[in-house]
Amino acid sequence: MKNFDQIVDYLVEFLREEVQKAGLNRVVLGLSGGVDSAVVALLAKKAFGSNLLCVMMPSTQSNPKSVEDAKELCKVHELPYEIVFIGSLVEAYKNSKEFTPLREGNFAARLRMAVLYDISVREKALVLGTSNKSELMLGYGTLYGDLASALNPIGDIYKSDIFKLARHLGVTKAIISKPPSADLWEGQSDEDELGYTYEQIDAFLKAFVDERLSVEELIEAGFDPNLCQMVTKRIYSNQFKRRLPIIAKLSERTIGHDFLYPRDIKH
Numbered sequence: 001m002k003n004f005d006q007i008v009d010y011l012v013e014f015l016r017e018e019v020q021k022a023g024l025n026r027v028v029l030g031l032s033g034g035v036d037s038a039v040v041a042l043l044a045k046k047a048f049g050s051n052l053l054c055v056m057m058p059s060t061q062s063n064p065k066s067v068e069d070a071k072e073l074c075k076v077h078e079l080p081y082e083i084v085f086i087g088s089l090v091e092a093y094k095n096s097k098e099f100t101p102l103r104e105g106n107f108a109a110r111l112r113m114a115v116l117y118d119i120s121v122r123e124k125a126l127v128l129g130t131s132n133k134s135e136l137m138l139g140y141g142t143l144y145g146d147l148a149s150a151l152n153p154i155g156d157i158y159k160s161d162i163f164k165l166a167r168h169l170g171v172t173k174a175i176i177s178k179p180p181s182a183d184l185w186e187g188q189s190d191e192d193e194l195g196y197t198y199e200q201i202d203a204f205l206k207a208f209v210d211e212r213l214s215v216e217e218l219i220e221a222g223f224d225p226n227l228c229q230m231v232t233k234r235i236y237s238n239q240f241k242r243r244l245p246i247i248a249k250l251s252e253r254t255i256g257h258d259f260l261y262p263r264d265i266k267h
Contacts, residue, residue, distance in 0.1 A: 004168040008043065011153045015047040018151050019126050026051045026125035030116050030146070031074070031081060032183060033066030035166050035175055036154060037130040038073050042169040043153050044128060045079055053123055054079050057112040060087035061104065066183050069174045076172055084119075086111050105182070109145030117148075126150040134159035134198055137205055138231065139238020140190070146182070147241060158205060159198040196227055204231050 019027060027044050031037045031054035044052045056070050067083065074081045089111050090104065113127075120127050129149025131141050133156050141147040154162060159180065166176050180190040180198060191197050204223055207213045208231070213221075215228050249257050 004165060007165065008046065008169070011043050012047045015044060015128075015151065015153055019048075022126055022150070024124060024126055026053070026123055027128050027151075028053045028055060028116060028120045028123055028125045029128040029130060030054075030112055031056050031070045031079075032130075033063075033069040033073075033175065034178075034181065034183070035162055035171060036132050036135075036159075038070075038171045038175050039162055039166050039169060040128050040130045040154060041073065041079055042077060042171065045077060050080060051125075052080065053119065053125065054081040055116055055119055056081060056083045057086050057115055058083070059085075059090050059108045059111075061090075061101075061108070062183055063181075065178075069172065069178070073172050073175060077170070082119075084115050086115060105188070106142045106145060109142035109182075113145050113148045128153065129155065131155060132157055132159045132162050134202055134205060136242060137209060138194070138201070138234045139241045140194070140234075141182075141241070143241050158202040160202040195230065196224075200224075200227060201231060204228065208232070209235075 015027070019025060025048065027048055029037060029040055029044065029052070031041055033056075037054075041052070041054050054070070054074060056067050058064075058067050071081070073079065086108060090108050093107060094104070116127055119125075127148070127150050129147070129152030131147055131149075131152060132154050135141050136147075136155055154165075157165065163176060181188050182190060194201065204218065204227055207218055207221075207223075208215070208228075215232060219225050219228055244256055247254055247256050252258075
């Protein structure tokens with residue numbers, strides 16, 4: 001990924017065309033203080049000017065620095081934003097001793113998306129996704145939470161390349177320099193959980209997914225066998241997160257089977 005000007009132009013046009021097809025001219029997105037949502041926000045600014053809204057949705061477990069970093073990005077790039085505290089919503093549901101940090105993090109992610117979709121109705125806007133290709137391939141996201149959206153401009157860009165695009169777009173230093181984290185609970189780190197850096201993971205993904213090399217070929221080429229096993233297991237076991245709900249076929253034409261018109265079909 002080298003020609004960032006061309007990539008930005010393409011993604012900006014993609015956003016404009018797809019939103020226009022839906023009969024709208026505004027977008028909303030969750031701005032977490034991380035690099036992915038920052039990149040999407042700046043692409044949206046180029047596409048829609050002031051016709052976007054960034055929504056920060058901290059909970060009691062969120063790092064306060066995340067909101068500070070998100071607000072700084074909005075100030076530097078003149079991005080419209082609002083803050084919705086979801087901590088009280090999470091606390092209202094926490095009535096079980098078995099409510100683990102993972103469950104709480106996933107629940108908070110789904111609450112954020114519920115809030116974002118409600119705001120999208122108020123704003124007459126489409127929800128933009130902020131999951132990158134690395135996360136989508138690994139299934140590293142919450143189904144109907146941060147994985148939900150109407151449009152995703154960065155879903156075909158690996159995490160390591162997102163950082164390069166972020167620098168090109170002028171994402172603030174505080175966001176680019178922090179370790180990747182979904183900020184689901186205090187101290188949570190993507191790379192600590194995965195056991196490898198995104199540079200290592202993406203090198204494997206590019207060879208395995210894009211170049212279609214086999215695991216055997218990649219191990220022979222020097223890739224860590226444990227890395228190969230972890231990534232391929234995640235790819236296959238999380239396939240369900242990358243597709244729409246499977247509908248049991250009963251009729252002649254079934255959604256997802258043989259009713260496959262593009263969503264922008266004209267009538």
